[in-house]
Amino acid sequence: MMSLEAKNVSKRFGSLMAVNNVSLAVPKGELHAIIGPNGAGKTTFFNMISGFFPPTAGTIWFDGRNITRVSAHRRVALGMARTFQITEIFPELTVFENVRISAEVAGGYRLRPWITATESAEIERRVTEVLKQTGLEAKADRLVGELAHGDQRAAEIAMALALQPHLLLLDEPTAGMGDQETYQITQLIRQLHRDRGFTIVLIEHDMRVVFHLAQRITVLDQGSLLAQGTPPEIAASEIVQGAYLGKTA
Amino acid sequence: MSGARQIRQLVALAAIWVALLLAPYWMVPLGGYTALGTRVLVLGLAAMSVNFLLGFTGVLSFGHAAYFGLGAYGAGLSLKFLAASTPLSLASGTLLGGIIGALLGAIIVRRRGVYFAMVTIAFGQVFYYIAFQWSSLTGGDDGLRGFTRQPLHLGLMDIDILSNANAFYYFVLLCFALAAAVMGYILRSPFGRTMIAIRENERRARFLGIPVERHIWVAFTMSCFFMGFAGALYALVNNFADPRGLHYSQSGDFVMMAVMGGMRSFWGPLLGAAVFVVIQDYISSVTVNWMSFVGMLFVAVVLLFPRGILGFVRRRAVA
Numbered sequence: 001m002m003s004l005e006a007k008n009v010s011k012r013f014g015s016l017m018a019v020n021n022v023s024l025a026v027p028k029g030e031l032h033a034i035i036g037p038n039g040a041g042k043t044t045f046f047n048m049i050s051g052f053f054p055p056t057a058g059t060i061w062f063d064g065r066n067i068t069r070v071s072a073h074r075r076v077a078l079g080m081a082r083t084f085q086i087t088e089i090f091p092e093l094t095v096f097e098n099v100r101i102s103a104e105v106a107g108g109y110r111l112r113p114w115i116t117a118t119e120s121a122e123i124e125r126r127v128t129e130v131l132k133q134t135g136l137e138a139k140a141d142r143l144v145g146e147l148a149h150g151d152q153r154a155a156e157i158a159m160a161l162a163l164q165p166h167l168l169l170l171d172e173p174t175a176g177m178g179d180q181e182t183y184q185i186t187q188l189i190r191q192l193h194r195d196r197g198f199t200i201v202l203i204e205h206d207m208r209v210v211f212h213l214a215q216r217i218t219v220l221d222q223g224s225l226l227a228q229g230t231p232p233e234i235a236a237s238e239i240v241q242g243a244y245l246g247k248t249a
Numbered sequence: 250m251s252g253a254r255q256i257r258q259l260v261a262l263a264a265i266w267v268a269l270l271l272a273p274y275w276m277v278p279l280g281g282y283t284a285l286g287t288r289v290l291v292l293g294l295a296a297m298s299v300n301f302l303l304g305f306t307g308v309l310s311f312g313h314a315a316y317f318g319l320g321a322y323g324a325g326l327s328l329k330f331l332a333a334s335t336p337l338s339l340a341s342g343t344l345l346g347g348i349i350g351a352l353l354g355a356i357i358v359r360r361r362g363v364y365f366a367m368v369t370i371a372f373g374q375v376f377y378y379i380a381f382q383w384s385s386l387t388g389g390d391d392g393l394r395g396f397t398r399q400p401l402h403l404g405l406m407d408i409d410i411l412s413n414a415n416a417f418y419y420f421v422l423l424c425f426a427l428a429a430a431v432m433g434y435i436l437r438s439p440f441g442r443t444m445i446a447i448r449e450n451e452r453r454a455r456f457l458g459i460p461v462e463r464h465i466w467v468a469f470t471m472s473c474f475f476m477g478f479a480g481a482l483y484a485l486v487n488n489f490a491d492p493r494g495l496h497y498s499q500s501g502d503f504v505m506m507a508v509m510g511g512m513r514s515f516w517g518p519l520l521g522a523a524v525f526v527v528i529q530d531y532i533s534s535v536t537v538n539w540m541s542f543v544g545m546l547f548v549a550v551v552l553l554f555p556r557g558i559l560g561f562v563r564r565r566a567v568a
Contacts, residue, residue, distance in 0.1 A: 050456065076458030088456070090449035109439035110459055111467065124290045163458060166467045 001064065003028045003167050003199040004049065009058035011044050018044040021058070026216075028166075031193045031200045032213035033226060035207075037243070040220040042203045046171055049201070050076045050082045062167070078107075081165035083156045083204070085172045091145030095136050095155050098144050099127045102162040127162060134158040150181030155189060155195040157188065168192070170202040176211055181207060189213060210236070219243075265516060273415045283414040284486075284527075285530055289480045289523045290326035290425045296506035296518030297432065303504065304512035305436060306468045307448030310357075311366045312373025312498050316346035316473040317375060318495030320480025322387060327489040328396035335410070337401045339424070346477020347470065354469035354555070357455055362429045370497045376511050381490040393490040410485075421482055428478055433515060435471065440466075444468050509550050511557025520559050 004026040009046060011019040017039040026032045031063050034042050048055045051072035058070045067075055082194040090098050103126045109115060115123075131137045134154045139147060153173060160168055173189060186209050192198045195214070204210045210217065210231070217234045219226040221243045234240055272286040278558040299313045323345030324338040331337060353372050360368050380387045387393050401408040401420065409416040435441045441462050454459050484490045485539075493499060502525065510521025525543060532539035554561035 071460070072455050073458045073460045074458065082456055084452075084456075088450055088453040090453065092449055093445070098444070101442050101454075104439040104442065105458045107439075110439055110443050113435045113438045113440045115439050159453075159457065207363070231324055 001028055002026065002061070003030070005061040006045070007059045007061070008027045008059065009045070009134070011041070011048060011050060011053075012056045013081065015204070018054075019048070019102035019220075020216075021115045022220065022223075022225045023058075024218055026167075026199060026201055026226075028187050028199050029197055031189075031213055031215050032218065033216075034201065034203045034218045034220060034221035035205075035210055036226070039222070042220055043171060044221065044223075046082070046169060046201075050080065050169055058133060067247070072078045075113060076163060078143045078167075079164075079166040079167065079169070081163045082169035083153070083160055083171055083173065085146075085175055087149075087152045089152060090154055090158070093144060094124060094141050095131065095144055095147070095158070096140040098155055099130055099158050100124070103127050104161045106163045112176065129159050130162045132219070133161065133192075148160040148181075150177055150184060151186060154179070154188065155207050161192070166199060167244045168198050168202075170206060172201065172203050172205050174204065182209065186212060222237075256412035258370075259355045264483050267526075269425075273418055283418050285526065286420050287414075287418050287486055288419050289519070289526045291479055291486055292503075292506065293519035293522035294428055294482070295476060296477035297429065297515070297520045298479060298509070299434075299503045300507040300518045301432060301472040303507055303516070304467060304553050305441070305448060305490070307451075307467060308361070308445040308469075309366050309449070310369040310469070310472075310506065312356065312369030312371070313472070313476055313503055314497065314499035315373035315376045315495050316350045316476035316493060317480035317483065317499065317503070318380065318490070318492070319349055320346035320477035320482075321479075321484035321490040321494050322380065322393060323477065324484040325393040325396050326386070326480050328484075329393070333399045335408075335485065338398075338485065339478065341527075342481025343474055343478040344485065346480055347474030349472020350476070351470040353418045353468075354466050354473065357531060358469060370500070372553055373495065373497050373500055377495040377497075380495055382390055387490075387492070390492065391438060391516075392492060393484075394488075396484075397488045398485040405497055417485075421486070425480070426474055427474075432475060436515070440464075440467070446562060505547055509547055509557055511559035511561075511563075512558045513556055517557045517559040522559065524558070 006022060006024045008021050008023055010017065011132050022045060026122060034045065036042050047053055049060060053072060056071065061067065062075065062078060062080060065120060065185055067078065104110060107119050107123060131140055134157055136151065136154055138159055139151060144152060147155065158192050173185050177185065189200065190213055193200050196223050214231055216228065216230055218228050219234060219240050224244055227237050273283045276283065276286055295317050297471050299310065301518065302310055314398040320342035324342035327341035331341065334483045355371065356363060357368050375381050381389060398411055401410060408416055443454065443459050445462060446457065446459060449462055451461055480494065483494065506521035507518040509524060511517025528543050529539055532542050551557060
């Protein structure tokens with residue numbers, strides 16, 4: 001069964017066709033990478049999937065349901081969580097507090113002006129579990145804004161995980177990271193996919209990461225779909241070589 | 250480390266309550282009078298209600314005096330026309346401010362930033378002009394008169410809050426404590442944390458599954474109920490409701506108290522209100538231009554301690 005499907009999706013900003021008739025189908029449990037040069041429309045495409053803005057044309061399906069007109073927060077409730085290219089966190093709160101907010105939203109408590117001790121203990125247990133998974137346990141009481149960049153990215157992933165999603169959308173999870181941090185995040189993503197069975201769609205610039213992680217790859221160029229396939233197919237594709245890999249490698 | 254912080258917080262909290270509980274005894278020797286303390290509590294509660302939105306949700310309302318004034322008129326009209334009951338007048342004022350806030354809030358929260366502030370001013374002014382023009386009901390420019398707060402009947406005994414200034418102070422302090430407790434409780438709840446999430450990063454909040462506009466509306470509505478309650482108390486303080494209590498300059502005063510005291514801290518606005526009221530009381534007996542002194546202090550605080558007086562004190566305590 002398909003987790004995520006985009007059917008002939010386009011987005012026009014004035015005279016710019018940012019995304020032009022792109023289709024994508026991600027089965028449950030797949031780790032799918034979207035690559036392409038700067039300005040290829042990757043983030044625009046992500047923004048349509050996550051409900052940041054609606055597509056100009058086409059439809060988006062999630063778990064077999066048409067979500068094209070569903071608001072962003074409802075998509076989260078349906079089980080979709082995303083991270084951003086530029087880390088979006090609550091900088092003046094601690095790591096624990098950041099993750100607790102998403103755990104409470106996932107628990108359905110977001111409008112509650114009270115919480116019982118039992119519920120609170122259950123939330124804390126879940127937060128601790130997610131922090132352990134993302135290797136942030138020791139930094140739980142630090143302010144997120146004061147953490148190293150790599151840890152901030154990990155905190156953002158932790159917040160997404162605490163939502164208990166079944167689809168994770170990661171927008172350049174290794175952006176601006178050093179080798180060591182990139183390695184750690186890559187390990188984390190791989191573990192989430194292999195051991196926890198998450199369906200993951202990620203945008204990534206680092207080709208080592210993409211070819212290391214992805215089961216299938218979608219290549220965008222100037223808003224259009226250039227190629228789709230397994231990493232060996234993409235690596236062998238002459239069109240892709242010409243448009244993208246050739247230029248950067 | 251966090252243990253030491255907790256202890257410090259508890260000590261500070263205890264100090265605040267001891268100071269408030271003993272206010273009638275230390276204010277008078279210092280040259281103050283009890284009614285001054287009562288005003289600080291009421292205006293402090295109003296500033297805290299503004300700060301519930303400004304400091305904890307991150308949206309600036311420049312028209313909150315409207316709900317304060319509605320609370321005052323609600324309480325006054327209730328005493329004058331409904332029944333001579335102090336509790337009923339408080340309930341009427343709170344409900345009037347809160348319900349109108351909820352209705353208008355539904356429209357106001359569609360805008361953000363400067364537009365939000367402008368729309369709040371515009372709606373606030375509507376009520377100012379209604380109170381100003383509708384003389385037969387509100388007394389117009391002269392304000393609503395002809396009501397007085399009533400003694401409290403507590404089964405066996407009556408408490409005279411009208412002529413006994415200390416008794417009235419403690420009654421207001423009890424009301425203040427209840428409102429502050431509810432406010433503090435909400436801020437420590439899951440809903441309160443979504444407010445802070447919206448303040449910190451609206452986009453992140455939305456993509457954590459928080460419907461941002463709806464949550465701002467709920468916070469706005471709660472803040473208007475607190476504001477209405479403060480306004481109702483203010484009518485009891487003065488035995489009078491003034492259309493200027495609805496005016497946007499009054500809203501500006503509340504924002505100033507919140508910012509001056511420290512809008513990231515729960516108690517900051519109370520401190521801001523105390524500074525404001527004391528300056529007003531002392532300097533206005535010397536010069537009618539007392540507001541320029543408040544203005545100068547405000548500018549100094551914003552430039553020198555952007556986190557307000559309490560934020561500054563707290564930073565010093567940590568360092």
